[in-house]
Amino acid sequence: MTNAAVLSPRGAARLASGHPWVYRSDTLNLPDTPGIHAVQDVRGRPLGWALVNARSEISVRLLSADPAVRADEAFLRARLDAALDYRARLNPDADAYRLVHGEGDGLPGLVVDRYGPYAVVQNGTAALEPHLGALVQHLAERLGLQGVLARHEGKVRALEGLETGIDELYGRVPDRLEVQEAGARGPVRYLVEPRTGQKTGAFLDQRVNRALLGAYARGAALDVFSYHGSFGLHLAPGAAHVELIDASGAALARAEENMRLNGHTNVTYTEANAFDRLRDLESAGQRFDTISLDPPAFAKRAKDLPNAYRAYKELNLRCLKLLPVGGVMATTSCSFHVSDSDFHGMLADAAADARVRMRVLHRGTQAPDHPERLGVPETRYLKFTLLERVE
Amino acid sequence: MTNAAVLSPRGAARLASGHPWVYRSDTLNLPDTPGIHAVQDVRGRPLGWALVNARSEISVRLLSADPAVRADEAFLRARLDAALDYRARLNPDADAYRLVHGEGDGLPGLVVDRYGPYAVVQNGTAALEPHLGALVQHLAERLGLQGVLARHEGKVRALEGLETGIDELYGRVPDRLEVQEAGARGPVRYLVEPRTGQKTGAFLDQRVNRALLGAYARGAALDVFSYHGSFGLHLAPGAAHVELIDASGAALARAEENMRLNGHTNVTYTEANAFDRLRDLESAGQRFDTISLDPPAFAKRAKDLPNAYRAYKELNLRCLKLLPVGGVMATTSCSFHVSDSDFHGMLADAAADARVRMRVLHRGTQAPDHPERLGVPETRYLKFTLLERVE
CATH class of the missing domain: 2.30.130.10 (PUA domain)
Known part of the structure; x- marks a missing residue:
């Protein structure tokens, strides 16, 4: 054979x-x-x-691993159905969430995110590509979607010998749409641009974590690497004031729209390099009662780890120095190559340098609509830790 | 000096x-x-x-680490107050929970568990011993307790040069009392024997995890190493039937009383070695839709790890073989020396041997009234993972 x-x-x-x-x-x-x-x-x-x-x-x-199984398009469709059944059971309190999480759902290389009546698909394997049309058709019909967009960009597809491009695979998908998710003090609304936003348009993996931090929001709040206000939108309802820091003016402009959409007027927007801005805030003697630190993946490859450690540590150290006793900080790494143990070791080092004693309120990962498959560590990439300064 | x-x-x-x-x-x-x-x-x-x-x-x-601090009895009392403040903020939906978690609360070696109007104390350092009476007095007065018991047993105190014994330090504590905790389908009541039960009378660290598993309880359920029914009491309301397995007839007798207390009649009690009983259930072709596996600490010291790995793997493998597709299993290690990564590696190995595909529904640790202190890994000892068999 x-x-x-x-x-x-x-x-x-x-x-x-x-x-x-x-x-x-x-x-x-x-x-x-x-x-x-x-x-x-x-x-x-x-x-x-x-x-x-x-x-x-x-x-x-x-x-x-079962040779007796008939692995064909119907098999893939059954896997897709199982993924959708799982989300139906989760019943997320949001209309934007992940429908298919690659290996986490037994569909290698396939990601599907839902934004209300639309979905955005990313397929990263040439082997699945011939079946993508049929899977999308099935998905759209089962969920009654109005449109499905392929966000086929980046190196992965090129390495597989696949074309890149942004195409409607089913119906029509608008350039911009509005979704909502549960927050600690009620629903949070935000705008998504599925063709141009990060990933498939938004960072859905932190959905549950955002609501968790929102419950602690108070006083002066800081959202470092805010993007379009992902965490900031959950800080604003409970805080007296929120400062968003991001290097992208376009992201901050959308954050401003999102804040308006939710009626928040207690926000300032700082277009800056986060390292520089945190240093300036420290020099100015500023303090923040609630902080979100959600940096980009510094270790995209294993060999990036030493530099990534330094970058994560510097950012966390600077944020810890801005936190008064009783303050709460949410800190994240979305780098798969940074293990749980690396991440918490780095945090412990930063706390020792800052001479602060920290209680771990919560350790989490991506939302359950991004399921981990046991034995496939790559399916669990997000580290999210809530810390409280106790001394 | x-x-x-x-x-x-x-x-x-x-x-x-x-x-x-x-x-x-x-x-x-x-x-x-x-x-x-x-x-x-x-x-x-x-x-x-x-x-x-x-x-x-x-x-x-x-x-x-602050030389300017005045570290005296008032200092210890302030730490105790901070621990109690934290629990007041947590407001656990239970009347049995941990009030002081040693280093997790900045009170090295001190454990205090609350059982309604009573508390049980374990102090493991000679250095704190002279202040214990004053701390207990303060605790009892602040919470309006009726009695505080010292459970001063085991090697730790002997190594510190301290006496062992079980003594009332304040008021009176009964030999047996009833407490309750939140379950997925309403409150769960159980009996505690503070002088003779495991640890301070019950395993409070799994409180939140028990309720999490309870939400998945259905069909035939199995509670392996059931003790007095800790998990089984949360399985019984949702399951058609629950089998409890424990090597201790006395523990099962109390489990039976606890089940009666909650009005459950769908329970069988098997006094057996868990390894043997799981093998027999497998041979008999039995299947269980919901399983709790909560073994004792197999790795009390780092050098126990290889044997502990084998014991954990055998138990998990046997339980996985009893689980049909769609079944949910809660699996635990309370050994500090077994890292998160060891534990999940062992689970992945067991799943590979059992030829099953498992979704990780949740990874957790001890309840938040047992807080982790950043940089002190010993304060986070419990691994609790909820798995669903998907194929």
Whole structure:
């Protein structure tokens, strides 16, 4: 069977250990055409079915370890249905949330985010691409969507040999739409630009965490790396005043619109490098009772870790210095390569340098509509910790 | 100043790193009398104040890194007040919960659990012992308690040179009392025997986790290492039937009383070794829709880890094999020496061996009335994970 992906003993051992990915270097033969293919070990024993692409560094992404399963488009559709069933059970108190979280839902490389009656799709594998149209059709019909947009940008698709572009795959999707999510003091509304916003238009992974911090909002509040006000919108209802810091004037302009949409007038917008602005606030002797620090991923690759550690530590140290006793800070890393233990080690170092004693109020991760799959650490990338200064 | 604890450079570096404990081997001079003492480096520079005991392996437990602070009984009382303030803010939906969590509340070695109008105290340091009476008096008066019991047992106190025994420190405490905690389907009542029960009478650290699992209870349910029904009492309201497994007939007898107290008649009690019983259930082809696995700490010391790994993996593997697709399992390790990453690695290995695909619904730790202190990993010991079998 030349049409099967044949794994080296190391590749087969990788699957046996429970991780669904096999690198090209651990394969002995790969089919020419990307798609769903059978997987075998070197002795021809069937190991299941996978999304296979010889051009991709991760050449094999296991769909099922059961050789008896019929892995076809109906199989993928059943996985999609299971993902949608899970969200129906979660019943998120929001109309913007994740519908499909790649490996977390057994659909490698596929991300689907919902924004009310619209969805935004990102597909990162050539093997799934021939089935994308049918999956989108099924999704749109099942949820009664008005439009589905593909946000097909970035290096991943190019590496898979796929075209990039932003296209409507179903119906029509507006350039801008309004959604809402639950906050500690009632619903929070915000605008999303699905064609141009970050990721699929917004950072949905922090949805639950934003509401958690909102419950602690009081006094002077600070939102560092605010983007379009993701955390700030949850700080404004409880705080006397909120300062948003972001390097992007366009993001702050949308934040201002979002604040208006929610009727908040207690906000200032600072277009600045966060490191510089935090240093200035410290020099000016400012203090903030509630702080959100939600920086971009500093460690996109494992080799970025030492620099990422320094950047995270400096930011956290500066924020801790702005926090009075009793103040609460939410701090995040969205870098998969920064482990829970790295992250909390870094925080402990920053607290020791700042000579403050901190209580951990909560450790969390991405919202449950971004489910972790046991044994696939890549599906759990977000670290979110709520700290209270006690001394 | 011979009355100060003088640290070696390594001991001083340990404090500078943020961890409050210094081992005897990292000290140069220790006062003869256990108590609150000043701490200095080798050049006589003040490093703050600590609970110090030359007889204890952990000879120095820093209270404050601020040499200007006056560390005395009033200082300890202020720490106690801060711990009680935090619980007042948490306002737990239960009348049994932890009031003082040792280092988590800046009171090294001190544990206080509340059971309605009573409290149970465990003090593990000779340095704090002279102040215990005053602290208990303050606690009892502030909360209007009817009695406070000392559960002073075990090796820790002997190693500190302290007497052991079970004594009323304030008022009167009954041999048995009834408490309640929030469950997914209403309050759950249970009996506590503060003189003879596990720990201070009950496992309060799993309080929130029990309610979380309770929300998933359905069909046939299994509570492995049930003790007096801690999880089972939360499974019974939603499940068709619950089997409790415990090696202690006395624990099961109290579980039976607790079930009666809550009006549950859908429970069977199996006095057995959990490993054996799980094997028998598997052989009999039994399946359980909801499972709680809450074993004792298999790794009390770091050197127990390899054996602990094997024991945890066998138990989890056996439980996973009893779980149908759609089933939910809560699995726990209360061993501090088993890291989050060890624990989830073990679970992933068990799932790979069982050939099941698992969604992580939730990762948690002990209830927030057992607060973690940033930089003191020992204050966060509990791993609690909710898994759903998806395939």
